[in-house]
Amino acid sequence: MTEANDLATAAASADPRIGLRAAVxxxxxxxxxxxxxxxxxxxxxxxxxxxxxxxxVSRQAVHKKHAGRAVPAAGEE
Structure with a gap:
């Protein structure tokens, strides 16, 4: 979780460049x-x-965003 903690810290930075990069x-x-x-x-x-x-979100929104992708079988990620 170190990376997530680092990102959370960076997101709160007073430096906009650091904060915006963290947001991305x-x-x-x-x-x-x-x-x-x-x-x-x-x-x-x-x-x-x-x-x-x-x-x-709406069913249409989630379907539009995710339906075109093949779902790997369990253990194939």
Missing amino acids: ALRRLADALETLQVDNARRHGWSWQEIADALD
């Missing part, structure tokens, strides 16, 4: 985590509506 890194991390967990949910048989509800 956190956004990329959040996107990767969302992708990982959407794939996990699909492997567990969750519907697009269940995933959308958990992410607090």
